[in-house]
Amino acid sequence: MITLLLKISLCLALLYGFFWLLLRKSTFYQINRGVLLAIAFVSLTLPLIEFPANWDVKFPVEFSSGWSEIGLPQDVAATTTAQAAEEAIVVEKPAGKARGRVGLLLAGIYCLGLLWYLFRTGLELNNLRRLIKSGTPERFGPFTLIRVPLSIPPLAFFRYVVVHPGGHSDQELHHILQHEQVHVREWHTLDILFMEVFTAVLWFHPLAWQLKRQVKLNLEFIADRAVLSAGNDRKNYQLDLLKISVPDAMVRSVNHFNYSHIKTRIVMMNRKRSSRLFLLNYFSFLPLTLLLLLAFQSTVSGQEVQVNVSDSDMVLDLEPGQSIYMKISGELSEKDVNTIFLRLEKTGVDLDGTKVEYNRQGEITRISFHAAFGGQHHVVESYNNGRVINEPLIFYYTRDKGNKVVVGVGTPKSLDPEERRTFSKFTGIMVGTFSSE
Numbered sequence: 183m184i185t186l187l188l189k190i191s192l193c194l195a196l197l198y199g200f201f202w203l204l205l206r207k208s209t210f211y212q213i214n215r216g217v218l219l220a221i222a223f224v225s226l227t228l229p230l231i232e233f234p235a236n237w238d239v240k241f242p243v244e245f246s247s248g249w250s251e252i253g254l255p256q257d258v259a260a261t262t263t264a265q266a267a268e269e270a271i272v273v274e275k276p277a278g279k280a281r282g283r284v285g286l287l288l289a290g291i292y293c294l295g296l297l298w299y300l301f302r303t304g305l306e307l308n309n310l311r312r313l314i315k316s317g318t319p320e321r322f323g324p325f326t327l328i329r330v331p332l333s334i335p336p337l338a339f340f341r342y343v344v345v346h347p348g349g350h351s352d353q354e355l356h357h358i359l360q361h362e363q364v365h366v367r368e369w370h371t372l373d374i375l376f377m378e379v380f381t382a383v384l385w386f387h388p389l390a391w392q393l394k395r396q397v398k399l400n401l402e403f404i405a406d407r408a409v410l411s412a413g414n415d416r417k418n419y420q421l422d423l424l425k426i427s428v429p430d431a432m433v434r435s436v437n438h439f440n441y442s443h444i445k446t447r448i449v450m451m452n453r454k455r456s457s458r459l460f461l462l463n464y465f466s467f468l469p470l471t472l473l474l475l476l477a478f479q480s481t482v483s484g485q486e487v488q489v490n491v492s493d494s495d496m497v498l499d500l501e502p503g504q505s506i507y508m509k510i511s512g513e514l515s516e517k518d519v520n521t522i523f524l525r526l527e528k529t530g531v532d533l534d535g536t537k538v539e540y541n542r543q544g545e546i547t548r549i550s551f552h553a554a555f556g557g558q559h560h561v562v563e564s565y566n567n568g569r570v571i572n573e574p575l576i577f578y579y580t581r582d583k584g585n586k587v588v589v590g591v592g593t594p595k596s597l598d599p600e601e602r603r604t605f606s607k608f609t610g611i612m613v614g615t616f617s618s619e
Contacts, residue, residue, distance in 0.1 A: 189229035197221040325366040338365040364405035505580040508611040512570040560591040
């Protein structure tokens with residue numbers, strides 16, 4: 183989860199930085215509305231998109247039927263012979279538990295922040311509901327006008343416009359209704375509620391709050407332009423804005439006259455309209471998005487393990503009674519994995535077609551394991567949607583004294599509880615004769 187949030191944060195920083203540098207002063211407000219919402223949507227969804235990997239299979243694949251025929255020793259990792267001890271490559275990862283505890287702590291803090299934000303938003307929406315119910319409704323064209331006795335700033339929420347008529351002159355009330363009608367007609371409340379959800383997910387990120395503020399401000403630009411386009415005097419409208427606006431608003435999830443936005447709104451109303459050539463800047467949004475998508479895909483680029491085994495009808499280089507136990511988990515480094523695979527191929531296992539993918543932290547995000555020997559080909563894959571694999575990969579080979587060979591390949595969920603307990607004792611590879619005592 184932490185990795186995903188970091189990717190979302192990176193997306194947001196780059197896309198909003200693009201808007202701030204190139205589009206912030208544009209007067210194409212309706213296009214900006216779409217771009218700002220797209221920044222939020224793309225930031226949330228782009229890190230979840232993954233191209234299917236191209237897995238080359240060089241010979242027919244037979245999937246192993248699971249672990250039903252495997253009879254594991256009672257305590258494979260408990261004791262070994264002297265020979266087996268010399269052939270064991272067991273990778274200790276004590277730091278993984280500490281890192282896991284830190285991850286749980288960060289996840290807990292994040293969830294608390296998310297709940298706090300949602301709770302606060304819920305309280306505000308409930309206050310707004312109570313405010314609307316306390317007023318006197320009056321049908322006014324496409325919306326319902328709610329007259330309230332409280333001295334509050336005018337606001338719009340879906341099809342409701344809430345005003346305190348006694349605090350405004352007739353001209354101010356006329357401008358208010360024209361302005362709020364635009365918010366109602368164009369469903370601006372949906373934009374704001376979407377941004378509340380977005381900010382809830384990224385409550386810890388300053389740019390999420392800044393993007394929400396920019397969305398609200400752009401909606402005000404749209405409404406201001408509509409009022410002026412209706413023939414109202416620019417100077418009188420701007421003076422009324424200064425009179426109507428108040429420093430604080432009681433509800434964030436609405437469109438309202440906000441004091442902190444007034445200066446910027448007046449500047450934009452007086453700004454010369456952007457030329458049509460300025461529209462070319464918007465076309466740079468798509469290639470930037472594609473570059474980000476490709477950048478995220480590159481964090482899981484495939485790395486193929488190359489092995490050379492000349493005898494395709496091989497028999498593993500083990501004495502009767504010897505076994506191979508191998509487990510690869512997500513926190514193993516590329517060096518650890520290569521060491522394990524080199525030891526495995528020394529026994530005669532052909533790993534041609536095996537591929538391992540790592541993220542930028544060097545953790546395994548996907549492993550497709552191909553093991554071929556004695557005319558057999560076994561395949562298993564562990565994958566976790568681009569994140570560190572949560573199911574280790576397990577390979578098992580035993581040759582008893584009667585030369586009976588049993589092979590298994592899979593993940594821990596394929597095992598019964600006793601077998602799963604056995605493989606929980608180590609990470610790496612062990613080759614040799616094992617005792618269950």
